[in-house]
Amino acid sequence: MNSPLRHSPAPDVLSRFAAIVGDKYAITDANDLAPHLIEGRGLYHGRTAMMLRPGSTAEVAAILKLANETRTAIVPQGGNTGLVGGQIPFDGELILSLQRLDKIREVDAQSNTMTCEAGVVLQKAQEAAAAVDRLFPLSLGSEGSCTIGGNLSSNAGGTGALAYGIARELMVGVEVVLADGRVMNLLRKLKKDNTGYDLRHLFVGAEGTLGIITAAVLKLFPRPRAIETAWLGVPSPEAAVKLLNLAQSQLAGTVTGFELMVRGIVEFALKHGHNVRDPLSSPHPWYVLMEVSSQQAEGLRDNVEEFLGNAIEQELVSDATLAANLDQANSFWHMRHTLTEVQKPEGGSIKHDVSVPVAAIPAFLAEASDAVVKLIPGSRPVPFGHLGDGNIHYNVSQPIGADKDAFLARWKDVNAVVDKIVLQHHGSISAEHGIGKLKRDSLPKVKDPVALSLMRDIKGLLDPNGILNPGKVL
Ligand code: FAD
Ligand code: 2HG
Ligand code: ZN
Numbered sequence: 408m409n410s411p412l413r414h415s416p417a418p419d420v421l422s423r424f425a426a427i428v429g430d431k432y433a434i435t436d437a438n439d440l441a442p443h444l445i446e447g448r449g450l451y452h453g454r455t456a457m458m459l460r461p462g463s464t465a466e467v468a469a470i471l472k473l474a475n476e477t478r479t480a481i482v483p484q485g486g487n488t489g490l491v492g493g494q495i496p497f498d499g500e501l502i503l504s505l506q507r508l509d510k511i512r513e514v515d516a517q518s519n520t521m522t523c524e525a526g527v528v529l530q531k532a533q534e535a536a537a538a539v540d541r542l543f544p545l546s547l548g549s550e551g552s553c554t555i556g557g558n559l560s561s562n563a564g565g566t567g568a569l570a571y572g573i574a575r576e577l578m579v580g581v582e583v584v585l586a587d588g589r590v591m592n593l594l595r596k597l598k599k600d601n602t603g604y605d606l607r608h609l610f611v612g613a614e615g616t617l618g619i620i621t622a623a624v625l626k627l628f629p630r631p632r633a634i635e636t637a638w639l640g641v642p643s644p645e646a647a648v649k650l651l652n653l654a655q656s657q658l659a660g661t662v663t664g665f666e667l668m669v670r671g672i673v674e675f676a677l678k679h680g681h682n683v684r685d686p687l688s689s690p691h692p693w694y695v696l697m698e699v700s701s702q703q704a705e706g707l708r709d710n711v712e713e714f715l716g717n718a719i720e721q722e723l724v725s726d727a728t729l730a731a732n733l734d735q736a737n738s739f740w741h742m743r744h745t746l747t748e749v750q751k752p753e754g755g756s757i758k759h760d761v762s763v764p765v766a767a768i769p770a771f772l773a774e775a776s777d778a779v780v781k782l783i784p785g786s787r788p789v790p791f792g793h794l795g796d797g798n799i800h801y802n803v804s805q806p807i808g809a810d811k812d813a814f815l816a817r818w819k820d821v822n823a824v825v826d827k828i829v830l831q832h833h834g835s836i837s838a839e840h841g842i843g844k845l846k847r848d849s850l851p852k853v854k855d856p857v858a859l860s861l862m863r864d865i866k867g868l869l870d871p872n873g874i875l876n877p878g879k880v881l
Contacts, residue, residue: 412499414480415456427469432460443502446495453495458502464621472588474874482876483615485557488549491843493614493879505556511535519627520596525556525620541627544571548744556620562612564839569795570663575611580624583610586870596624614841615876617869631700633707636736640691640726644769647695650723659710664698665795666743672789675749676742683742686728696743746791755814757821759801763834771832778824779803798838801825842880
């Protein structure tokens with residue numbers, strides 16, 4: 408039998424919330440709620456009596472004012488693609504879905520900015536930028552369904568962060584509804600605005616615990632005139648790090664993507680992915696997917712070919728294929744973006760989203776694999792990630808034929824050995840996915856105590872009644 412929901416509001420309070428958005432947008436049907444109560448990996452199942460789907464900032468403000476008055480807990484949700492359980496109501500909190508706030512309010516090509524509401528799907532934002540010959544460079548495997556509000560609230564990284572920065576660096580202005588319903592409008596297009604404390608960034612990466620992002624001004628870039636995409640077989644992570652440095656210093660063009668993958672995860676993709684094929688004719692222990700972009704329409708391919716020739720000569724690359732056209736480039740990226748999905752058919756998978764200084768990646772990978780396989784003989788580390796950012800998704804699949812639940816019961820043990828190595832290399836146990844529910848208990852073990860206490864003070868100031876995403880992050 409289900410235990411009572413700690414945060415579930417009384418029926419009369421639910422009616423008052425429904426009156427703000429109208430019955431059509433106050434969702435209570437179990438079938439309609441179901442997809443919003445489970446996250447992609449199936450790790451978490453939530454419970455709620457109602458999901459509210461406001462259609463304007465004013466409605467969000469009215470919801471939070473009422474929530475604050477009635478002490479009703481709220482979990483904001485965008486595309487529900489988060490990987491740390493931050494968007495799931497665990498104990499009867501109401502879901503506040505931002506998906507109807509989906510207008511692109513303005514694209515200002517001359518100022519290189521775009522003003523999007525929180526529920527705009529990332530891919531739509533990318534397309535709107537491209538329509539005026541600009542680039543919005545945030546790029547994630549989930550871009551077809553994740554939202555700008557979710558991207559900012561989780562401070563997403565993705566594959567373009569190496570050259571263009573993480574979500575925080577791509578946000579110029581923001582509109583936030585505070586826990587008491589006040590609207591803070593910092594929707595400016597300014598690079599320079601030194602009028603006191605910069606409050607914008609408090610809400611980026613706050614995972615919905617400090618306020619609700621309803622709109623943001625995003626930074627645009629010129630669209631590259633030439634892009635080359637290469638799939639490279641490399642002998643080792645050491646070679647991959649040297650290759651990255653060589654590319655960044657020698658290529659006349661910007662390295663806009665540099666993703667590392669172990670052979671094991673590529674095998675999962677070949678076995679379980681749709682329309683996936685091996686770009687190289689024979690297997691290699693590691694792979695790099697490298698993208699180089701230039702504002703010059705001509706000459707980039709020659710530069711990259713020359714560079715790859717040098718890299719092969721220096722034995723940093725064992726085999727290489729340069730995409731012949733856009734379709735082939737897309738097929739390389741398709742392989743990369745399918746890696747989250749293809750782990751599922753291999754059974755239980757214990758995750759780590761970690762970062763260490765780039766130079767420490769080879770040592771981290773070797774030490775972590777030794778420790779994990781020693782802890783659980785037969786377990787299969789399948790690391791991959793954004794090498795250029797020092798960010799590895801150190802995922803460990805269960806031994807073949809092992810019991811999935813028994814393997815997943817070791818989650819914390821495996822985290823403990825991997826996190827220890829991460830900390831020895833002065834790294835972070837959450838590089839880009841956030842803390843959410845998944846890493847909440849680990850945060851006090853790794854965060855500077857003064858910083859943690861300041862975080863609690865800020866939470867207390869901005870959300871004194873604890874209505875915003877309780878039980879997440881702190
Ligand atoms: P949700 O999952 O709905 O919410 C995420 C968090 O933000 C929750 O805590 C939620 O409460 C809060 N939130 C959502 N909207 C708001 C709002 N408007 N105001 C305040 N709080 C809000 N992440 C990366 O960083 N890099 C990757 O490369 C990457 N690749 C991915 C690939 C796949 C296949 C998948 C499934 C996920 C990937 N992710 C990646 C994780 C995820 O897609 C990102 O974290 C994304 O930014 C979440 O956006 P969302 O709209 O789905 O947010
Ligand atoms: C990626 O880089 C995502 O593909 C997801 O951040 C990683 O599945 C994962 O652990
Ligand atoms: Zn990632």
